[in-house]
Amino acid sequence: xxxxxxGLWKYIFSKTEFHVLILGIDKAGKxxxxxxxxxxxxxxxxLPPDRIVPTVGLNIGRIEVANSKLVFWDLGGQPGLRSIxxxxxxxxxxxxxxxxxxxxxxxxxxxxxxxxxLRHDDLQGAPLLILANKQDLPDAASAEELARYLDLKKLDxxxxxxxxxxxxxxxxIKESIEWLVGVMERSKRTEMLRARAGVTGPWCLETVQCCCxxxxx
Numbered sequence: 001x002x003x004x005x006x007g008l009w010k011y012i013f014s015k016t017e018f019h020v021l022i023l024g025i026d027k028a029g030k031x032x033x034x035x036x037x038x039x040x041x042x043x044x045x046x047l048p049p050d051r052i053v054p055t056v057g058l059n060i061g062r063i064e065v066a067n068s069k070l071v072f073w074d075l076g077g078q079p080g081l082r083s084i085x086x087x088x089x090x091x092x093x094x095x096x097x098x099x100x101x102x103x104x105x106x107x108x109x110x111x112x113x114x115x116x117x118l119r120h121d122d123l124q125g126a127p128l129l130i131l132a133n134k135q136d137l138p139d140a141a142s143a144e145e146l147a148r149y150l151d152l153k154k155l156d157x158x159x160x161x162x163x164x165x166x167x168x169x170x171x172x173i174k175e176s177i178e179w180l181v182g183v184m185e186r187s188k189r190t191e192m193l194r195a196r197a198g199v200t201g202p203w204c205l206e207t208v209q210c211c212c213x214x215x216x217x
Contacts, residue, residue: 016068017070017071018071019073019091020095020180021072021073021075021089021095022074023077023095023097023113023114023117024077024097024113025110026077027077027106033074033133033165033173034059034061034074036167038061041065041177057084059074060072072096073088086122092126094128094129094183094187095117095126095128097128097129099133099146100133100134101143102139102140102141104141107146107149124189125158125187125188125189127158127180129160129163129179130143130161131163131172132163132164133166135171142164143164147162159183
């Protein structure tokens with residue numbers, strides 16, 4: 001009986017862990033975003049922007065939002081490094097795609113890289129948060145302008161949103177991550193990854209009338 005109630009307690013109070021990819025071409029502000037996330041959602045101070053260098057490989061960051069733990073994988077965006085992105089697709093619950101909204105000359109490269117990401121079978125159904133970054137700069141395109149340029153109408157079956165943010169001063173960061181957590185919690189992608197990990201289904205004890213909780217026995 002103790003193990004039953006301990007399992008119930010653990011289920012109610014434990015935090016769900018989500019793995020989130022931070023992708024985008026080089027100089028989009030991905031690592032600056034990750035460092036800002038640490039300071040916005042935790043007691044950790046992220047690196048100041050002037051100390052951030054281009055990512056060669058992978059940066060990992062962890063934060064907690066409400067009842068969720070988020071593990072971020074920030075991957076380098078240089079052309080020669082984009083081939084490693086797909087090695088992380090299979091375990092990702094969602095994707096954050098960062099675009100430098102103040103550099104329209106690179107929009108086409110960003111669009112091409114994003115389209116390749118979304119075509120990959122290992123990311124099927126993963127929610128997508130597209131960030132029009134660098135809104136602190138005067139000539140940055142709005143989220144609406146970027147949405148029109150990327151023209152993602154073919155993504156009707158994927159949950160996605162465009163948000164205007166600044167990884168430099170934190171504008172829009174908190175709200176964007178709260179949206180992402182909400183959609184991940186309800187996502188079929190999350191259900192699929194849980195099933196793959198062997199999370200069990202409802203319990204069915206004779207003394208319990210409601211089968212609303214996972215089986216802990």
